[in-house]
């Protein structure tokens with residue numbers, strides 16, 4: 502039986518273990534943390550995430566989707582909260598389309614169970630990868646409790662050890678001609694738990710992603726299964742309105758009272774809850790190649806991105822889909838699989854990063870801008886009439902399997918067309934759904 506080592510039992514590592522087990526590999530996973538199913542520990546990152554079409558495809562292909570559906574909350578659109586507490590609803594896609602709020606720990610634990618149940622996967626905890634022999638498939642480990650060092654050799658090694666991958670840092674980055682860049686954005690984030698009402702009910706509509714856009718910063722909220730919401734404040738680290746100004750309870754209290762009044766009414770003890778979660782930074786990591794010898798990078802280890810399109814995990818899951826399809830194509834020829842995998846996937850890793858950065862600006866600066874909202878309305882209207890000619894960018898990314906790189910290119914072209922057409926009409930607000938506007942768009946295609 503062929504053997505495989507996976508470094509990291511996070512979202513991608515635990516799903517990939519299910520795939521490899523299904524293909525008959527004997528899989529060992531080494532995870533730095535203790536077993537999240539036994540220990541009450543935070544995953545260190547966001548508590549819940551948005552799962553969409555690409556993610557579901559990867560889960561369904563190995564029969565894991567239905568288990569995750571049991572713990573997923575559909576969100577059919579975003580609800581914007583303005584300063585006066587007025588709400589504006591924007592559907593994400595067509596009738597019946599939704600993204601899903603899932604618990605990071607819940608998905609991770611469920612997949613660990615399934616990976617182990619297949620019988621071929623074994624997860625070792627508190628085992629930190631400290632180095633890798635990429636060509637010979639040897640992973641060097643250190644036990645975080647005992648300090649004991651060990652090594653494991655296998656036919657293949659998959660590094661799913663996240664944005665700050667040890668395999669990448671300690672081994673890949675030492676290779677000649679290995680490209681690498683790491684870019685922190687100006688903003689960080691802090692999570693806040695908005696508890697359920699006393700009777701366990703939700704304080705907000707659970708079937709929407711809530712956004713409080715405030716120009717240079719924003720608060721978002723996604724529902725959890727227990728009636729609570731995980732809210733995340735994205736904001737610059739430095740500057741006039743920034744995390745560095747929110748250092749006292751009084752400042753936090755005052756900030757929320759004046760900036761997010763309807764939220765503050767639901768959570769007047771915000772200043773006490775402020776320190777419950779750490780202030781964290783956000784970075785984009787680009788690198789290439791993604792494979793060397795017997796080793797491949799997957800998920801965030803290959804293409805960590807900022808979370809503004811809700812696609813990091815979905816993209817990592819899609820890595821599994823692509824690698825799996827290549828296994829069907831090339832059988833046991835892992836040289837070919839690895840070569841095709843990185844050639845195919847690198848443009849899409851870059852694509853998801855470009856898209857995420859773009860949406861960072863959209864969510865921050867444009868979701869409350871009337872012209873932007875009008876543009877989206879025209880696009881949705883046109884796309885409904887000509888579904889074969891136009892799919893809105895958000896739908897391409899979230900509700901399709903179109904390659905990220907292709908979606909990014911098409912999205913930029915669409916944006917240029919819309920800007921041009923909207924300029925042609927002085928009263929675009931009144932004629933946005935007219936035949937003239939429709940014709941003008943058709944002319945540009």
Ligand SMILES: Cc1cc2nc3c(=O)[nH]c(=O)nc-3n(C[C@H](O)[C@H](O)[C@H](O)COP(=O)(O)OP(=O)(O)OC[C@H]3O[C@@H](n4cnc5c(N)ncnc54)[C@H](O)[C@@H]3O)c2cc1C
Pocket residue numbers: 508509510511512513514531532533534546547549550551552628629630631661662663664665666667668690733799800801802808810811812813814815816817
């Ligand atoms: C605030 C925020 C919100 C997000 N929201 C979304 C969203 O809505 N939708 C979405 O699709 N994505 C979202 N993401 C992105 C998503 O979290 C990541 O893309 C996803 O977690 C990547 O999975 P992974 O398995 O590659 O890495 P990780 O989930 O980071 O898992 C890596 C695993 O490797 C382990 N590990 C690390 N180093 C070592 C080592 N040396 N040895 C052994 N084990 C190690 C870690 O402990 C961890 O278990 C968000 C990210 C952030 C920060």
